[in-house]
Amino acid sequence: MDYKVRLEVFEGPLDLLLHLIKKNELDIFNIPIAEITADYLNYIKFFRKLNLNFAGEFLVMASTLIHIKSRTLLPSMETAEEEEPEDPRAELAARLMEYEKFKEAASILKEREVIQRDIYGRLPIVPQDEDYTIEATLFDLMDAFQKMVFRVEKEVREIIQEDIKVEDRIQEILNLLENKRFINFETIFSGQRTKRLLIVTFLALLELIRLKMVFARQARLFGDIRI
Amino acid sequence: MEKEELKNIIECLLFFSDKPLSIEKLTEIMEIDNFDETKEAVEDLQKEYELRNSGLQVLNIAQGYQICTRNEFSRWVRKLYKAQTTFQLSLSALETLSIIAYKQPVTRGEIEKIRGVDASYVLRTLLEKKLVRISGRKKLPGRPILYGTSQDFLRYFGLKDLSEIPILEEIKPQASG
């Protein structure tokens, strides 16, 4: 075998199959599947012998080919009925057709690439760092921040007006405590953005302490309070 | 503004920029309120460059205009510009790009189905080279990323816009049949 001729780089199993079909001048819609499978497997063996790295996709295609071959060899069940038996090669042919189109498209792009490589725009003018400016003033920055803070406050206020009850907060605190021996006082209050929410949380906590469902402990004077 | 003046300003702007400038951008900078006037002036300039048999040409690429050297003088420019990286796209990159160009927006899975091989590496390279961009996510389980071609893609291949992709016309009728 003239290995040198065969040593080409294939983009994938479909590329290799197309190559085999072209080389043997076969009809894509009437592939002699036994022949092409043997040919394909020879290539795989050959790649192996050369220790060439090839992707697993080549093996997947090999098993697909063998599967199609076995189906063509079996007497078709459908023939008993009047229906036209489906050609097991049809799907493969469709895939090959589509792949071939894009292969062609790629070669047209390649031509354009070659033309375009010979056309030069100007070398870019590299701007000096100090030439860069920004389309915003300090005032815009302050303004954005103030508006945002205002917006956030309003949103939170609207949420509170919806309904935040002490009972709900109690449940939330108990959820927080679940599977934990203690949590820090601050943890319970973190995320409480408004006074109203802080008060509700505090009331909930007092209620829990009254019910002796939780205990407040302070390890050191002015240290963290643990619940 | 007079037409001659418009043309001169446009020449200056196109000369200065190393990227294509759109009609909209040119119009905005020149402070006129008529795209057609700009377009007419650009096209006049383009014709003038052709007629006077210049070493330069006014190209219509990537939805804009740019002054570039003509192909036949590339050899001399390359000599001046020794630092030029001779970067060329691999065949797998070109195949992947043509699938994206024609089928965009398209997922990695769809590309892999057509090419029959893994596309993650080549997609990363194309994204790095900014020839491909992420155009969104498909409304499917896993929300796969959708890929499309970029402005740089058009520039790289010297295309005016996507409709100019020569391959589209050839593939379209076949794809449906």
Next chain:
Amino acid sequence: MEKEELKNIIECLLFFSDKPLSIEKLTEIMEIDNFDETKEAVEDLQKEYELRNSGLQVLNIAQGYQICTRNEFSRWVRKLYKAQTTFQLSLSALETLSIIAYKQPVTRGEIEKIRGVDASYVLRTLLEKKLVRISGRKKLPGRPILYGTSQDFLRYFGLKDLSEIPILEEIKPQASG
């Protein structure tokens, strides 16, 4: 080489280069053995540019030649240059930047808590534009990245240092409470 061809090559070279090119350099690149021939061609090109009343001119500066825009059009070129070197910030970028400016060092989570939306994309943009820098990692589980404003940020907003950021009366109590 024919004179017309020499002129075209020189036009390409002068157009492409970002520096003036000397007669010697041009002669060397074009592989001719006569400086006079080059000089003649350059001067012809120069005259042609003048005659056709172009927006561009071939200038003889710093012992070399360069294609430049004509003075009377400098205003427009400056405008384009300014447009190309000016960042436009979206509202979300501006808001995020203001949070970072006032609350730095700040984590992404903290920014998102204030704005109520994902901040990863806008942070990446601000980092790319070098308005924001990574100033460290917070001593918290997961060691989240801390963001702060950059040196460029100060320059863009005309500030000497961070202490010059105006204090917002309304913000202070909010920030501590």
